[in-house]
Amino acid sequence: MGTFVRTPATAFVSWLALFHGYLVAVNCHDLNYKEALTKSLIFLEAQRSGELLPNNRVPWRGDSALDDGKEANVDLVGGYYDAGDNVKYGMPMAFTITTLAWSAIAYRSQLQSAGELGNVRDAIRWGTDYFLKAASRHNRLYVQVGDPVKDHECWVRPEMMKTPRTVLQINENTPGTEIAAETSAAFAAASIVFRRVDRPYSRSLLNKAKLLFEFAKAHKGTYDGECPFYCSYSGYNDELLWAAAWLYTATHKPNYMQYLTEEAVNAVVDEFNWDLKYAGIQVLLSKSFFNGDHALHSYREHADSYICSALPESPYHKIPMTPGGLIHLRDGANLQYVTGASFLFTIYGDLLREFNQNVQCGDKQFDSTHLLAFAKQQMDYILGKNPQGRSYMVGFGVNPPKQAHHRGASVPPCEAKLEVGCPMSFVRWYNKNTPNPNELTGAILGGPDKQDQFSDLRWTSVYTEPCTYVNSLAVAALAKLTCPADNP
Numbered sequence: 001m002g003t004f005v006r007t008p009a010t011a012f013v014s015w016l017a018l019f020h021g022y023l024v025a026v027n028c029h030d031l032n033y034k035e036a037l038t039k040s041l042i043f044l045e046a047q048r049s050g051e052l053l054p055n056n057r058v059p060w061r062g063d064s065a066l067d068d069g070k071e072a073n074v075d076l077v078g079g080y081y082d083a084g085d086n087v088k089y090g091m092p093m094a095f096t097i098t099t100l101a102w103s104a105i106a107y108r109s110q111l112q113s114a115g116e117l118g119n120v121r122d123a124i125r126w127g128t129d130y131f132l133k134a135a136s137r138h139n140r141l142y143v144q145v146g147d148p149v150k151d152h153e154c155w156v157r158p159e160m161m162k163t164p165r166t167v168l169q170i171n172e173n174t175p176g177t178e179i180a181a182e183t184s185a186a187f188a189a190a191s192i193v194f195r196r197v198d199r200p201y202s203r204s205l206l207n208k209a210k211l212l213f214e215f216a217k218a219h220k221g222t223y224d225g226e227c228p229f230y231c232s233y234s235g236y237n238d239e240l241l242w243a244a245a246w247l248y249t250a251t252h253k254p255n256y257m258q259y260l261t262e263e264a265v266n267a268v269v270d271e272f273n274w275d276l277k278y279a280g281i282q283v284l285l286s287k288s289f290f291n292g293d294h295a296l297h298s299y300r301e302h303a304d305s306y307i308c309s310a311l312p313e314s315p316y317h318k319i320p321m322t323p324g325g326l327i328h329l330r331d332g333a334n335l336q337y338v339t340g341a342s343f344l345f346t347i348y349g350d351l352l353r354e355f356n357q358n359v360q361c362g363d364k365q366f367d368s369t370h371l372l373a374f375a376k377q378q379m380d381y382i383l384g385k386n387p388q389g390r391s392y393m394v395g396f397g398v399n400p401p402k403q404a405h406h407r408g409a410s411v412p413p414c415e416a417k418l419e420v421g422c423p424m425s426f427v428r429w430y431n432k433n434t435p436n437p438n439e440l441t442g443a444i445l446g447g448p449d450k451q452d453q454f455s456d457l458r459w460t461s462v463y464t465e466p467c468t469y470v471n472s473l474a475v476a477a478l479a480k481l482t483c484p485a486d487n488p
Contacts, residue, residue, distance in 0.1 A: 176223025
């Protein structure tokens with residue numbers, strides 16, 4: 001994907017008249033959320049690397065990168081490509097799996113009713129199987145496969161790529177606390193998902209989670225090997241806390257509670273993404289607080305602070321919004337912040353309702369209805385209820401994007417085996433103002449700018465590039481919206 005740049009959120013666009021009738025009842029017939037849920041998961045299948053399964057639902061994809069890891073004498077076949085390129089980055093991949101696992105835990109019954117629970121588990125397992133390979137050696141984690149510079153000089157589908165498959169690792173001498181801890185969180189969260197259906201696999205994931213957490217704590221240091229594409233601007237304290245929170249959720253062991261209450265560095269934030277996890281941690285641990293772990297009270301308080309900063313009606317609201325009512329923090333994959341907010345507002349909204357709680361923002365109080373309505377409004381904007389009257393999910397709704405910034409989607413099936421040099425690949429498949437020959441079904445793209453404007457061109461990647469974690473963050477809200485009336 002393109003370089004992730006953190007910029008100050010200085011611009012504030014008034015949100016008055018965002019949407020008529022804000023506090024409306026959640027209506028599962030507004031849009032076809034089940035279709036959107038299904039397609040959001042199909043996109044993740046389009047991002048798979050390695051030897052694909054016979055039940056692959058993306059007909060234009062094939063086996064790819066079958067020698068990954070060979071240069072390091074390790075099997076690193078599998079996993080996911082992060083976006084429109086052919087590199088496997090450990091940090092965003094692990095975050096994708098962690099958030100997908102959380103969705104499977106929180107909305108298991110809804111996913112099952114929608115017929116997608118098996119597909120979600122398969123998507124999680126595709127990631128954890130890869131991470132088990134990447135973490136197979138003691139105090140070592142393989143964190144990237146591919147050379148992003150060389151990869152970005154070529155526009156070919158992954159099945160035909162000939163760019164270097166460079167392998168990067170972290171170890172005792174070259175630490176990478178963020179990636180080790182995020183992978184630990186992914187293992188711990190996924191272990192809960194598989195506890196009911198494959199206990200030996202669940203135990204192996206949990207054991208790896210524990211080992212990686214200890215490795216991350218013992219060998220602290222920021223890893224910049226994935227810069228400038230995935231730079232850790234927030235440091236590693238949030239990832240350590242994220243891993244400890246998931247390990248506590250999975251085990252309820254006192255050593256993780258001790259870390260959460262005595263050793264961890266917490267913070268109040270107003271966004272949730274692959275780099276900044278604090279808000280997610282606070283929402284996750286709020287459930288334990290509501291269930292009686294009163295030592296975690298500060299996490300509940302900080303979760304409320306996050307809600308107050310993001311909810312438009314709050315007197316403490318400070319997140320920039322477009323005139324049409326969309327969260328807009330930064331250009332370039334901005335919809336990750338939208339699906340991230342929708343994700344947390346959905347989960348926290350349901351927690352508030354389950355435990356009969358409210359959020360106090362100054363002199364205003366908000367219940368679960370407010371949170372769930374805002375989560376729905378943000379998701380509805382993505383799916384077509386916006387000033388452009390168009391969907392930002394490929395293959396869904398009215399006038400969806402046709403030119404996703406994606407190598408595999410832009411090479412015609414009749415030329416799938418054609419060998420073209422890197423310079424000519426851009427001429428042949430990138431610089432053409434025509435729809436992609438392969439539909440990248442379900443991909444949520446970067447989305448519109450701060451004025452609700454959108455450019456559906458392959459080369460305007462800030463608008464049209466998809467990312468796995470944008471979609472993984474959408475799964476919880478979409479699962480909730482498939483049949484909200486069934487949620488007590």
